[in-house]
Amino acid sequence: MKKVVVEQKKRVFDDFFKIDEALVRYEKFDGQLGETVRRLNFERGDAVAVLIFNRETRQVILVNQFRYPTYEKGDGWIIEIVAGILAKDEKPEEAVRREVLEETGYRVGDLTPVFTFFTSPGGSSERIFLYYTEVVNSDRIAKGGGLGSEHEDIEVVAYSLPDMWKALETGKITDAKTIIALMWLKNQNI
Secondary structure: OOOEEEEEEEEEEEOOOEEEEEEEEEEOOOOOEOOOEEEEEEEOOOEEEEEEEEOOOOEEEEEEEEOHHHHOOOOOEEEEOEEEEOOOOOOHHHHHHHHHHHHHOEOOOOOEEEEEEEOOOOOEOOEEEEEEEEEOHHHEOOOOOOOHHHOOOOEEEEEEHHHHHHHHHOOOOOOHHHHHHHHHHHOOOO
């Protein structure tokens, strides 16, 4: 492993999201330790995401919701797989089950780990634990739609596989974690 020296680190913003500022030096590819550089880290915490496939209807279950950061470059509503932030000391599988029930009303059983990846490593430490699960109609035990206490207003949407591939190919799906999950699913030949 290459050497990294963190000379100073401090939190410069501490709210729902956090921003850390660090002065770091790191070993370059030529083996020399580089000069001190200032780096910011958007600390969001780790998250989970899950691609849900209904075996009975042969549909992919997604959610549609308002995401303010996308409003500046679109209409603000985005279709995506279920996702959420890991609570302190929560296991990723527990978070997936909680988020799926809250957002879609489905109870999930087996979870297949797909990938773990960084969303934007140039500025954020957020990691997503991506899973796949299959459900049947009787697994829907609640309405879903998100939590009112979190001001969520979530629409559950379902796509047949041909319609899902068309939505992906035509750019209707613009969320990176969803694109990653769907490309994985396409390679599974389900």
